[in-house]
Amino acid sequence: MGQARIVIVGAGPAGVRAAQALVERGVRPVVVDESRRDGGQIYRRQPDGFKRPYAKLYGTEADKAQALHRSFEQLQHRIEWRAETLAWHIEPHALHVVRNGEAEVLPFDALIVCSGATDRLMPMPGWDLAGCYSLGAAQISLKSQACAIGRRVVFMGTGPLLYLVAAQYVAAGAQVEAVLDTSASVLRLRALPRLAARPSVLLNGLRLVASLRRAGVHVMTGVTPVEIGGSPQRGVTGMRVRDRRGREHAFECDAVALGYHLRSEAQLADIARCEFRFDAASRQWLPRVDQDGRSSVKGMYLAGDGVRLSGADGAEAAGRLAALTCLADLGIERSDRAEVVQLRAALDKMERFRLGLLQAFPWPHRAAAALPDSTVVCRCEVVTAGELRTAVSELGACEINRAKALCRVGMGRCQGRYCGHAAAEIVAHAAGIPLEQVGRIRGQGPVKPLSVSALAVGGAE
Amino acid sequence: MDSKNPPERRFVRLGETERRAIQVWIDGRPVHALEGDTLLVALLSSTSHLRHSEFSDVVRSGFCLMGACQDCWVRDEQGQRLRSCSTPARDGMRILTSAQEVEWARLA
Numbered sequence A: 001m002g003q004a005r006i007v008i009v010g011a012g013p014a015g016v017r018a019a020q021a022l023v024e025r026g027v028r029p030v031v032v033d034e035s036r037r038d039g040g041q042i043y044r045r046q047p048d049g050f051k052r053p054y055a056k057l058y059g060t061e062a063d064k065a066q067a068l069h070r071s072f073e074q075l076q077h078r079i080e081w082r083a084e085t086l087a088w089h090i091e092p093h094a095l096h097v098v099r100n101g102e103a104e105v106l107p108f109d110a111l112i113v114c115s116g117a118t119d120r121l122m123p124m125p126g127w128d129l130a131g132c133y134s135l136g137a138a139q140i141s142l143k144s145q146a147c148a149i150g151r152r153v154v155f156m157g158t159g160p161l162l163y164l165v166a167a168q169y170v171a172a173g174a175q176v177e178a179v180l181d182t183s184a185s186v187l188r189l190r191a192l193p194r195l196a197a198r199p200s201v202l203l204n205g206l207r208l209v210a211s212l213r214r215a216g217v218h219v220m221t222g223v224t225p226v227e228i229g230g231s232p233q234r235g236v237t238g239m240r241v242r243d244r245r246g247r248e249h250a251f252e253c254d255a256v257a258l259g260y261h262l263r264s265e266a267q268l269a270d271i272a273r274c275e276f277r278f279d280a281a282s283r284q285w286l287p288r289v290d291q292d293g294r295s296s297v298k299g300m301y302l303a304g305d306g307v308r309l310s311g312a313d314g315a316e317a318a319g320r321l322a323a324l325t326c327l328a329d330l331g332i333e334r335s336d337r338a339e340v341v342q343l344r345a346a347l348d349k350m351e352r353f354r355l356g357l358l359q360a361f362p363w364p365h366r367a368a369a370a371l372p373d374s375t376v377v378c379r380c381e382v383v384t385a386g387e388l389r390t391a392v393s394e395l396g397a398c399e400i401n402r403a404k405a406l407c408r409v410g411m412g413r414c415q416g417r418y419c420g421h422a423a424a425e426i427v428a429h430a431a432g433i434p435l436e437q438v439g440r441i442r443g444q445g446p447v448k449p450l451s452v453s454a455l456a457v458g459g460a461e
Numbered sequence B: 001m002d003s004k005n006p007p008e009r010r011f012v013r014l015g016e017t018e019r020r021a022i023q024v025w026i027d028g029r030p031v032h033a034l035e036g037d038t039l040l041v042a043l044l045s046s047t048s049h050l051r052h053s054e055f056s057d058v059v060r061s062g063f064c065l066m067g068a069c070q071d072c073w074v075r076d077e078q079g080q081r082l083r084s085c086s087t088p089a090r091d092g093m094r095i096l097t098s099a100q101e102v103e104w105a106r107l108a
Helices: A013-024 A054-078 A135-145 A160-172 A186-195 A199-214 A267-271 A311-329 A337-360 A366-370 A385-393 A400-407 A420-431 A452-458 B039-044 B100-107
Strands: A006-009 A030-032 A080-082 A085-091 A094-099 A102-107 A110-113 A117-119 A132-134 A152-158 A175-181 A218-220 A224-231 A235-242 A248-252 A255-260 A262-264 A276-279 A284-287 A300-302 A376-378 B021-026 B029-034 B073-076 B081-083 B094-096
Touching: A006 A013, A013 A054, A013 A311, A054 A311, A085 A267, A102 A452, A110 A311, A117 A135, A117 A255, A132 A135, A135 A152, A135 A160, A135 A255, A152 A160, A152 A235, A160 A175, A160 A199, A160 A255, A175 A235, A175 A248, A186 A199, A186 A337, A199 A218, A235 A255, A262 A284, A300 A311, A311 A337, A366 A420, A376 A420, A385 A400, A385 A420, A400 A420, B021 B039, B029 B039
Parallel strands: A006 A030, A006 A110, A030 A080, A110 A300, A132 A255, A152 A175, A152 A255, A175 A218, B021 B094
Antiparallel strands: A085 A094, A094 A102, A117 A262, A224 A235, A235 A248, A276 A284, B021 B029, B073 B081, B073 B094
């Protein structure tokens, strides 16, 4: 009992449930999160002084959000809570963190990384204009700040979050000009058998789409993005798409929310040299874990959207399972067999649903190959699709890190988070090779920019 | 819609406006914001952008709002870099949306 040093990165659904499982067994984990509060992105709390009730903030997920927040409040004094703390590097049995400009090294016997996900983006002409935001950003501005990202908003991309956020905007009184989905609606029918793994979630989704249509929002499926219109100084002024028959449609707007599902934040696993696998269904590289959350590196566990993109419910189950597994591996307490079986079954169901979502709302990878040469792929450093293709065709870069070295795509301030997947698709197409051969942008420490003075003062030994 | 001039403000408040008013300064101009605003929201409620791209003539207004993209960096008048989406706005903050990096890029 007691003395094992277990560190959890992330206080979203996975991290909080992992911490809870450890505390129940007398362990006092260190919990690190970059935010000021617990909840992660999905159950992000509004700041002090805001008064909207749970039902208004989290809709159908209000009870789950409240339950997670309550659990954390009960845990708070039984864990070592490190808010506003960035975990930026990992060495064997040592996590490097920085808080408020001061660096520190946290030794650990076991590390549970619940690093979550960010939006997955497909570039399109004009996405670098002011007023174009990630879909997640559109939701955060509403949930955490009670703001819309513009006066007239177009939602573009694919996936359930597209409809959810648009519906939340309508409900909050924002003007939604259109919801434009790259996935054809027929795909949803084909995915029904898998989506039926979670009937209530499926039903909620259908209700959302119906509510948008009732509100008079223009909902189009199977669209091909053409261009976000606007000017460098003014920002976004419109959106053009083509429908299935090739007819063009134009919408006036001053803001665009753009998103195509999620991508895992897996840099810490990468730095720790965890093995990765190519997930063909989502066309992305994910850390390899066994069914209980063990990575390929001893003592390192991964849970939640940072390793398996199965959403908040899946993250809660995975976080708990990873913590129970960690306790058993450290010899602290043998897992309750029945509970482990139950958690594994819950995760299996989430996995079936995840595959159903990918079938219904696929990542439109062919769109990357079709991007005009002039389209900005890397927003940070304004590298175009044409420049990336030149790196492949003239300089022979058929691997994404080589392409990055030659044309700086993925080298900028976001470190490839928002261009990396599309850039890999462009390289694969230009080189005529399968995507998995292109590899993935390597995670590197620091996983986010930090000041050199933080390390000098804090003394990372 | 005015197609030439930038919008006066980018973000639209949909509620929670009963909070205490604070004042921040954008490029020397005082504007009102609300306690509990992130710096990004405080700025974009009164202006159209946060910074200029170092690599093109495009203005930028942030992108992910969750501390992942670093698009929303601004500087205060002391030159300190702030990630505006995760920095709480405080009364009296003085922010510059045209920072030195832009000049360096133009010299290159």
